[in-house]
Every structure is written in C-alpha cells, then in structure tokens.
Amino acid sequence: MSVTAVIGAGPAGLAAAWELSRRGLPAVVYEQDDIVGGISRTVNYRGYRFDIGGHRFFTKVSLVREMWEEILGPDLLERDRLSRIYYRGKFFHYPLRPASALVGLGPIEAARVLASYARAQLAPLSEERTFEQWVVNRFGRRLYEIFFETYTEKVWGMPCSEIAAEWATQRIKNLDLKTAIKSALVRSPRIDGEVVTTLIDRFHYPRHGPGMMWERCRDLLAERGIPTHLQSRVSRIRHDGRRVVAIEVRAAARAAGDGGDDRDPGREIEVDHVVASMPLSTLVRVLDPPPPPEVLAAASRLRYRDFMTVGLIVDREHLFPDNWIYVHSPAVRLGRIQNFKNWSPEMVPDPRRSSLGLEYFVQRGDDLWSAEDGALVELGARECETLGLLRRDEVVDGTVIRMPRAYPVYDDAYREALPVLRAHLGGFSNLHVVGRNAQHRYNNQDHSMLAGVLAARNVAGESHDVWAVNVEQDYHEEVRAPAAGRASGGASGGDRLVPAAAAPATVEELLREAFARYDPIALGGALGTVAGLGLFAATALMLVRGGDPVGPNLSLLGNYLYGFRASWSGALVGLVEAGLGGFGFGYLLGRSINGLVGWHEIGIRKRLELATTLDPLGAGDR
Amino acid sequence: MTRRPANARDFELIAVAVARLRAGIMALVFALIGGIGLLVATVWLLVRGGPNVGMHLGLLGNYFPGYDVTWSGAVLGFVYGALTGGLLGFSLAWVYNRLAQRRVDRGARS
Numbered sequence: 001m002s003v004t005a006v007i008g009a010g011p012a013g014l015a016a017a018w019e020l021s022r023r024g025l026p027a028v029v030y031e032q033d034d035i036v037g038g039i040s041r042t043v044n045y046r047g048y049r050f051d052i053g054g055h056r057f058f059t060k061v062s063l064v065r066e067m068w069e070e071i072l073g074p075d076l077l078e079r080d081r082l083s084r085i086y087y088r089g090k091f092f093h094y095p096l097r098p099a100s101a102l103v104g105l106g107p108i109e110a111a112r113v114l115a116s117y118a119r120a121q122l123a124p125l126s127e128e129r130t131f132e133q134w135v136v137n138r139f140g141r142r143l144y145e146i147f148f149e150t151y152t153e154k155v156w157g158m159p160c161s162e163i164a165a166e167w168a169t170q171r172i173k174n175l176d177l178k179t180a181i182k183s184a185l186v187r188s189p190r191i192d193g194e195v196v197t198t199l200i201d202r203f204h205y206p207r208h209g210p211g212m213m214w215e216r217c218r219d220l221l222a223e224r225g226i227p228t229h230l231q232s233r234v235s236r237i238r239h240d241g242r243r244v245v246a247i248e249v250r251a252a253a254r255a256a257g258d259g260g261d262d263r264d265p266g267r268e269i270e271v272d273h274v275v276a277s278m279p280l281s282t283l284v285r286v287l288d289p290p291p292p293p294e295v296l297a298a299a300s301r302l303r304y305r306d307f308m309t310v311g312l313i314v315d316r317e318h319l320f321p322d323n324w325i326y327v328h329s330p331a332v333r334l335g336r337i338q339n340f341k342n343w344s345p346e347m348v349p350d351p352r353r354s355s356l357g358l359e360y361f362v363q364r365g366d367d368l369w370s371a372e373d374g375a376l377v378e379l380g381a382r383e384c385e386t387l388g389l390l391r392r393d394e395v396v397d398g399t400v401i402r403m404p405r406a407y408p409v410y411d412d413a414y415r416e417a418l419p420v421l422r423a424h425l426g427g428f429s430n431l432h433v434v435g436r437n438a439q440h441r442y443n444n445q446d447h448s449m450l451a452g453v454l455a456a457r458n459v460a461g462e463s464h465d466v467w468a469v470n471v472e473q474d475y476h477e478e479v480r481a482p483a484a485g486r487a488s489g490g491a492s493g494g495d496r497l498v499p500a501a502a503a504p505a506t507v508e509e510l511l512r513e514a515f516a517r518y519d520p521i522a523l524g525g526a527l528g529t530v531a532g533l534g535l536f537a538a539t540a541l542m543l544v545r546g547g548d549p550v551g552p553n554l555s556l557l558g559n560y561l562y563g564f565r566a567s568w569s570g571a572l573v574g575l576v577e578a579g580l581g582g583f584g585f586g587y588l589l590g591r592s593i594n595g596l597v598g599w600h601e602i603g604i605r606k607r608l609e610l611a612t613t614l615d616p617l618g619a620g621d622r
Numbered sequence: 623m624t625r626r627p628a629n630a631r632d633f634e635l636i637a638v639a640v641a642r643l644r645a646g647i648m649a650l651v652f653a654l655i656g657g658i659g660l661l662v663a664t665v666w667l668l669v670r671g672g673p674n675v676g677m678h679l680g681l682l683g684n685y686f687p688g689y690d691v692t693w694s695g696a697v698l699g700f701v702y703g704a705l706t707g708g709l710l711g712f713s714l715a716w717v718y719n720r721l722a723q724r725r726v727d728r729g730a731r732s
Binding site: 516517518519521522523525526527529530534538541542545551553 | 639640641642678681684685710713714715717718719721722725726
C-alpha cells in the first residue's frame with residue numbers, strides 16, 4: 001500500500017493527514033518542532049496559554065468549519081469580538097468610525113484632520129505610487145499620520161513611502177461587494193436571515209487556544225494509525241526527475257528555527273507521495289539531486305517577516321475588555337496586544353490573573369530578535385506601563401516566543417521567483433506543496449487547511465489546483481460540489497464544499513445590481529425617438545382621419561413647438577422638435593441619475609477603504 | 623447566487639459598466655401607469671360632475687376609438703392607456719438598449 005509523507009504538522013499538513021485518514025490512506029507526519037500547529041500553535045507556559053498572534057476561527061469554507069466542529073466539538077466556543085486602536089492614551093473603535101474618531105481626537109486635532117482631508121480632496125497628490133501617497137489622497141495627511149503610518153511601518157519594517165500603492169489597493173478585497181453595500185446602508189445587514197459577519201463581531205475559538213485543535217487532531221490521527229513524529233527534520237527529498245522516491249529524516253536538535261542536528265546520519269524512507277508544508281525556499285534546497293541554479297537562485301530571493309510574542313502574566317483580574325488592541329503609538333515598539341483571557345477564560349489557570357501577548361514584528365537577527373528573554377519581558381512590561389495598561393510591578397512572570405518566517409513578503413523578487421519555483425516543483429507528479437510558507441502565500445488558517453485537504457484528495461487520485469485556494473479575484477469560497485468539480489478539474493468528493501472558479505456572469509450581475517450607469521446619450525436618444533415618432537404618428541392619424549379643421553386641439557402644441565400644426569409639414573416639424581426635446585430630457589435624466597449614483601458610490605468606497613486598510617496583517621488573523 | 627469578494631478591478635469595471643433597461647418590466651410599469659392614470663383621470667372628472675364633463679379629456683377618443691368620459695369609457699380607457707403605455711415603455715427600453723449596446727461596441731472597437 002502506498003505511503004504518504006506529510007512534512008509539517010501545521011494546519012495544512014495536519015488537514016492533509018486528516019483527509020488521508022478519512023479515506024483510509026496510510027501516512028506519516030514529520031514535524032521539525034517539538035509542538036504541533038505551526039503558526040497556529042498555542043504555547044503553554046506554566047499553565048498560561050499564548051498564541052502566535054490571534055487566530056479567530058472564522059471561515060466561509062464549510063468543510064473547514066465541519067472539521068473544526070468534528071475535532072473540537074463543544075470545546076469550540078463562540079466569543080464576542082472587541083478590537084480597538086490605541087493612540088495617545090485613547091481607544092478608537094476598529095474598524096474606524098469616523099464620527100467617534102473625530103470626537104475622540106478632540107476639537108483641535110479634529111480640525112487638523114478635517115483641514116488636511118479637505119486639502120487632499122481639493123488638491124490631491126498627482127502621483128499615487130506609494131502607500132503613503134495613496135492613503136494621504138484618500139484620508140488626508142493628518143489621518144494618515146495618526147492611523148496608518150506608525151502601525152504599518154511597525155508591521156512591515158519599512159517606510160510607508162517605500163511600500164507600493166498596489167499593496168493598499170489589494171487590501172480592498174476581503175469584503176463582499178453586496179455585503180459592503182448592505183453594511184453601508186444598514187447597521188446590521190442580514191443575508192438569508194443571518195447577521196452579516198464580514199466585519200465580524202463574533203467568532204469561534206477553541207477553549208484552550210488554536211493549539212488545542214491541532215493537538216487533538218494529532219491524537220485522533222494517531223488513533224487512526226497516522227503517527228506524528230516531532231523534532232524530525234526532513235533533510236533530503238530524493239527524486240528521479242519526475243517523482244519523489246524517498247525522504248531522509250533527521251532528528252531536529254532545536255525546538256524552533258531552521259537548523260537540525262547534523263550529527264544524526266538520518267534514515268531514508270521510501271514514499272509514494274509527499275505533502276510538503278515546509279518553507280518553499282528550504283524545500284527546493286533539500287531536493288536531491290539539486291535543481292538547476294536558476295531555481296536555487298529564485299528560492300534564495302524569497303523573503304519573510306518574522307514575529308515575536310512577549311507573553312506577560314499580570315496579577316490583575318481584568319485589564320481591558322478587548323480581544324486585541326492595535327498600538328499606533330510611536331512611543332513603543334510593540335504593534336499589537338492580545339488579551340488571551342478575553343479570547344477564552346480558560347487560557348489562564350488562575351482567574352485572578354490575566355495574560356497578555358505583546359506582538360513585535362521583527363527581522364531575524366535584529367536587536368529585538370537577539371535580545372535576552374528577560375530583557376524582552378522587562379521591555380514589554382515597561383511599554384505596557386507607558387501605555388497606561390498596567391503597572392510594572394503587576395507583571396509577575398513572562399516568556400518569549402519567537403516565530404521565524406511568520407509572514408511571506410510580497411515584493412518584486414517574490415513576483416519573479418515564485419513562477420520559477422512553481423514550474424520546477426510542478427514537474428514532480430507526487431510532490432504536493434501546501435500551506436502559507438510552502439506556497440509563499442499569505443494564507444489564513446482555513447486557506448491552508450483547504451489546500452491540505454485538496455492535496456490529500458489529489459493523493460487519492462483526484463485533480464485539484466491547490467494554488468487556486470485563496471485567490472480571491474477568481475475563486476468563490478463557497479460553491480456546492482457539482483460546480484466545484486467543474487472548476488477544480490473534476491472529482492470533488494461530492495459531499496463537501498470546495499472552491500470553484502467564479503462565473504463571469506456573476507460579476508456582471510453584481511455590477512449591474514450595484515452601480516452601473518445609464519448611458520445619457522442612449523437614454524436621450526430613446527426618449528427622443530419615442531417622443532418624436534409618437535407625435536408624428538398622432539399628427540398623421542389626425543390627417544388621415546381628416547375633418548375641418550384638422551386636429552385643432554393637437555395644433556395647440558404649436559404654443560410650445562415652434563412652427564408645429566396639424567399638417568404634413570407640421571408633423572415633420574413635430575418629429576424633429578419633439579425628438580430634440582425628448583433627447584434633452586432623457587440626457588439630463590441620465591446625467592442626474594448617474595451623478596447621484598456616483599456620489600453614493602464614492603461614500604461606500606471610502607468606507608470600504610477605511611475599513612480595510614487599517615489592518616496590514618488582517619485583524620486577528622485566522 | 624454565489625458571492626465573491628470585491629476588489630479594485632471591480633471598481634474599474636463599475637466605472638465603465640452601462641446599465642440596461644429590461645423591456646418587459648418597462649412595458650409593465652408604463653402600462654400600469656398609463657392604464658391606471660387614464661382610469662383615475664376619467665373617474666375623477668365623472669365624480670366632480672358638471673355641465674360638460676371631460677370636454678377636453680374626451681378628445682382622446684380621436685386616438686382611442688370608443689373612448690369617452692363615462693364609466694364604461696373609464697374601463698375602456700384603462701385598457702387603451704395600458705396598451706399605449708406598454709408600447710411606449712417597451713419601445714423606450716428597446717431603443718435605449720440598442721443605442722447603448724452600439725455605443726459600448728463602438729467604444730470597445732476604438
């Protein structure tokens with residue numbers, strides 16, 4: 001019987017293993033770290049549980065939702081969401097509410113914001129090449145400085161003036177068009193009777209954090225005969241040019257990071273399929289024989305943003321009501337604060353205490369990454385005190401969790417390198433790459449899970465394009481199986497929801513339902529034609545019927561139509577003048593309607609932009 | 623209908639999207655307005671009464687054979703008004719859609 005090696009015990013790898021187990025196919029999971037879950041792990045420090053970022057369990061993919069429910073059962077809690085922006089000692093709702101933001105900023109700052117906004121509207125920057133220019137043109141410089149600049153630069157580690165404007169426009173992608181319109185018109189929009197959750201105010205979350213999901217998944221897989229080997233690094237993937245034939249596994253010496261123990265000679269294991277979720281650049285380097293130099297060069301050009309959580313244990317029962325807070329203050333280096341007790345009360349063992357996750361967006365090797373843990377805990381406590389969230393002496397303990405390669409960087413190098421790598425790896429019929437780092441794509445947990453499931457189905461003989469997951473422009477997240485089969489290359493399993501290509505007609509329908517303009521010339525032409533021909537026909541009918549005088553009442557139109565009377569020449573005059581009058585009326589009508597629709601569209605667009613550009617990494621990343 | 627997220631490209635499409643009129647719906651709406659309008663106008667004059675009831679409205683009889691300002695004429699007027707309104711509405715939408723399509727095609731070619 002064929003054996004599948006799953007590399008990586010994150011959401012993608014374990015979801016693939018889960019799907020293989022459902023189909024009764026043998027598999028073995030190899031994980032380099034000493035913990036499962038990948039970036040969705042939960043680290044237990046003296047009973048206090050810390051996540052790597054925030055992980056809302058929210059998805060539109062029903063097979064993912066079903067998997068969460070099947071594995072977690074009653075331990076999948078439903079929680080309220082509150083997230084706010086912290087700036088100059090005040091909290092502002094996220095997504096931003098313009099009116100309350102202006103009130104919160106105070107009269108002087110609000111006047112500055114309005115003045116800079118007016119200036120941006122009256123005299124926008126002619127160039128929109130950078131993120132800074134793009135935001136300033138839409139919100140004004142002052143609002144940009146307050147709510148965009150500091151946080152974005154913390155996250156990406158580069159000035160906003162060097163970030164491409166394209167990135168900002170790409171943030172307008174996670175809201176459904178219809179939903180956005182509805183949310184712009186009503187406070188609690190509903191679709192099919194359910195409150196729309198795009199700007200989600202409730203979410204699901206495991207009782208003991210996202211790691212609980214993956215620890216339980218690992219245990220259930222073991223019961224089904226699929227073991228997960230921790231601290232096992234795949235150091236070599238041997239192939240014959242068309243297929244992978246074996247992998248070499250060594251003991252990994254460290255709990256985190258890339259390295260392994262080179263003293264371990266490793267053992268070779270023959271495999272029939274490999275589902276790999278290891279970083280793409282590493283995957284290419286462990287191929288044996290090695291790929292051509294241009295492929296290796298492409299792999300070396302991929303960049304990542306690293307991430308660090310400083311966990312604090314605070315001797316206070318309640319700190320603040322938010323699940324997480326965005327910190328826009330330039331006075332501190334932390335970017336986001338998770339209050340894990342508000343995600344689930346059982347994230348802390350002592351209800352009289354709280355635990356915070358202070359998030360620092362870093363680069364491996366920089367001063368923060370390299371600092372001693374004790375110094376980082378001290379820094380975190382000090383920064384929280386600076387923000388007025390706690391007193392330094394309330395921090396009773398702390399820990400540091402470093403997560404290398406947390407976010408793939410979308411830069412020019414990535415754009416050129418990824419197609420080269422995909423083309424090369426696509427040449428191996430039994431190598432399936434899935435997950436955030438293996439696909440170098442900013443997947444949420446549910447995207448990675450779906451990619452893993454589809455890869456497992458490919459192992460089972462189906463044909464799905466895992467690269468099509470999380471490509472919003474082209475894919476729906478929810479389409480019934482028959483349509484999905486058509487889009488994803490055939491078999492879909494028949495009972496689950498899988499992604500499918502969007503039918504072009506759907507886009508057209510959406511657009512027409514939304515903001516399509518009338519063509520004023522065509523509307524004028526139509527009204528002119530109908531009015532002119534109508535008057536001509538009415539006059540001609542009078543003339544054909546005859547009488548003395550002919551059509552005296554109809555001739556009264558001569559008061560408005562110069563030269564018109566009930567005669568054949570008058571009919572022609574009426575045709576022309578009523579036609580012109582009808583055209584003018586129709587043209588003005590079209591222009592007026594379009595103006596009103598356009599005005600309304602601008603308002604909705606600005607709300608969309610405001611709601612989506614504030615969160616460079618996705619609020620409470622799933 | 624399935625849903626998909628909006629993106630910047632959608633807004634570009636919106637900017638050039640041209641609305642179409644549905645001829646059937648236009649015909650129905652205009653028919654209702656025309657039919658009910660003439661019915662109400664006729665009934666209104668009949669209820670008001672007077673020496674020469676509906677002297678001017680009755681001139682529509684030149685175009686609508688059998689129509690006059692009476693109760694039976696009101697019913698007949700409803701039918702005529704609806705037919706004429708329906709024809710106007712349909713014609714308006716039909717002409718508009720063809721002109722708009724022609725202009726879109728011309729724009730695409732250029």
